[in-house]
Amino acid sequence: MAAQLNVAVIYYSATGITYQMAQAAREAAEDAGAQVRLRKVRELAPAEAIRSNSGWEAHRLDTQDVEEAQPDDLTWADVVIFGSPTRYGLVAAQLKQFIDGTGPLWAQGALANKVYSAFTSTATQHGGQESTLLSLFHVFYHWGGIVVTPGYTDPSQFTSGNPYGASHTSNNGETAPDHVALEATALTARRAVRIGAALKQGLAS
Numbered sequence: 001m002a003a004q005l006n007v008a009v010i011y012y013s014a015t016g017i018t019y020q021m022a023q024a025a026r027e028a029a030e031d032a033g034a035q036v037r038l039r040k041v042r043e044l045a046p047a048e049a050i051r052s053n054s055g056w057e058a059h060r061l062d063t064q065d066v067e068e069a070q071p072d073d074l075t076w077a078d079v080v081i082f083g084s085p086t087r088y089g090l091v092a093a094q095l096k097q098f099i100d101g102t103g104p105l106w107a108q109g110a111l112a113n114k115v116y117s118a119f120t121s122t123a124t125q126h127g128g129q130e131s132t133l134l135s136l137f138h139v140f141y142h143w144g145g146i147v148v149t150p151g152y153t154d155p156s157q158f159t160s161g162n163p164y165g166a167s168h169t170s171n172n173g174e175t176a177p178d179h180v181a182l183e184a185t186a187l188t189a190r191r192a193v194r195i196g197a198a199l200k201q202g203l204a205s
């Protein structure tokens with residue numbers, strides 16, 4: 001990679017499934033030579049809701065040392081990879097709240113001309129993976145971003161089966177991402193880094 005490429009992996013995860021995918025994205029981007037910031041978005045749910053779900057509470061404790069995403073992470077990054085569990089076919093409110101705080105950056109054009117990719121997890125196979133990813137892509141279009149998807153650019157995609165982005169069916173957090181989902185996440189990150197590096201070099205020349 002010619003110039004240093006900065007990648008922000010920004011995610012929300014209640015019970016840890018999407019977090020495991022975020023880790024796979026971070027590792028793949030680092031292996032591809034990028035400098036990576038892994039950031040969680042701020043939790044918005046009330047403490048009693050978190051306490052009522054042991055998996056949610058455990059994951060919150062496990063990841064208390066992960067830094068919270070700030071708008072500066074977006075300006076720093078050449079490539080931004082968002083991860084969110086599906087919430088009724090859409091992105092989680094916690095990630096949407098972070099996105100909704102980007103108005104000043106958007107107004108300056110500071111979010112344009114970057115590469116954006118995404119990954120998600122659902123409880124069920126047809127529970128809204130594509131709609132969640134597409135809902136994120138709408139945001140990227142407004143920002144003037146370059147959306148990079150895995151497509152069917154690798155034979156593994158004919159097994160994972162989602163050309164829009166990496167996704168995993170978790171059975172409500174019971175089934176951790178397997179090698180298929182983690183490889184799809186890594187492929188998504190590698191492609192984002194590759195296209196992001198080419199874009200950065202092209203824009204600079």
Ligand SMILES: Cc1cc2nc3c(=O)[nH]c(=O)nc-3n(C[C@H](O)[C@H](O)[C@H](O)COP(=O)(O)O)c2cc1C
Pocket residue numbers: 012013014015016017018019084085086087088089090121122123124125126127128169170171172173
């Ligand atoms: C409020 C709420 C809404 C959800 N909506 C959906 C949905 O529309 N489709 C689906 O398959 N799973 C849905 N789920 C399940 C989660 O998306 C799924 O368990 C996910 O893998 C959890 O990821 P996490 O461990 O990173 O939080 C929902 C869960 C909650 C709490």
